[in-house]
Amino acid sequence: MLEIKNLTKQFDGQMIINDFSMIVPDQSITAIVGPSGAGKTTLLRCITGLVKPDSGQFLWQNQIFDPTDHHSQNAIIGSVFQDFQLFPNLTVLKNITLAPTLVHHESLELVTQKAERLLIRLGLGEQKNLYPYQLSGGQKQRVAIVRALAMNPKILCYDEPTSALDPGLRDEVADVILDLQTSGMTQIVVTHDIDFAQKIANKMIQVTALKR
């Protein structure tokens, strides 16, 4: 269970997140919805540790942790970026195996096997030796998901997973997210797409822009 307590974040004196708390149960899908400018992305960036909150606490299984500490071996939070941010100079497989081999010192053979299993599961078995520019948007996103999963995160976060995709691919992403849930993954999805959120989420959190 992830617990966020009394999170506060200001940018240049503007309050973006004010005393926000939430609980993310294990194996749940939590959708954070709200209009643009409401601070959804800032909230997610606090959770993924790319933004340092002004105050607040993060607890994983009742243990305090610091999401901004990206040097620890144990990745609690994994992230799928809105524009995927695959590494263009590396093949699909290398995108996935780079961090586990360098950071966790796992053997390339084992990591590769695991990556190939995940790729096949997400329908990308044929694409493993391609470079990112050769993939469609939906394929890139699934590679980004596998890349994040390869680091064994406890929670996987998505920033606007449907926004860079054709409308037809929305259901595909939803299927992937629901499929990961059945295998035990806890997921947080930021989206402005209420229909999509309703389709996948166990829990919806509405954020609204603070008065400025």
Add this chain to the structure above:
Amino acid sequence: MDYIISILPALLSGTKMTLTIFIITGIGSILLGVLVGLGLISHFKPLVGILNVYVWLMRGTPLLLQLIFVFYGLPLIGIVFPRLDAALLAFILNYTAYFGEIFRGGFQAIPAGQFEAAEMLHLSYWQTIKNIIAPQVFKIVLPSLGNEIINLIKDSSLVYVIGLGDLLRAGNVATSRDVTLVPLILVGIIYLLLTAICTFVLKQIENHFRVWR
């Protein structure tokens, strides 16, 4: 023909000097240029300030002046370099500034998201630079790098002012002595050959980087 063969040894020995300066400066200043480029994008303001002054000085004054300064100027305050060392020092300092600016532009062209993605994967700063950022930067800067590298071959002729015997000087000596244009034409041909080889090698490297976009 006999005349060409008779002056060829002198020209080739000059070519050797030209290549020595070219290769050592090229390697040294590209490596240092990467570091200066990284320094120029760092968040540590004093470092950025110092590097900007350095780049301004190096790009703002003639390389010829810098050469003369190092070899004839510095001995006046007790710092003496042998000729070749003085030339290499001046060239590396000068070219590092240009390469540093080229690499700065390259680093800045990489989306911040690439650094963030690497951070989320818990890669360290140097792992990120080496595996993800450097290859992308290198691909971006290759054409500008190529320009400077070709320039460097020709700029190396400036070392004549501190008395080093490079290719141009060898040709010049022969021309004045024998009152003929042939040595200068040969010098031109050798420069063209050198730059042609460089152009070819650079093209090959660019092709190598073309497998990804």
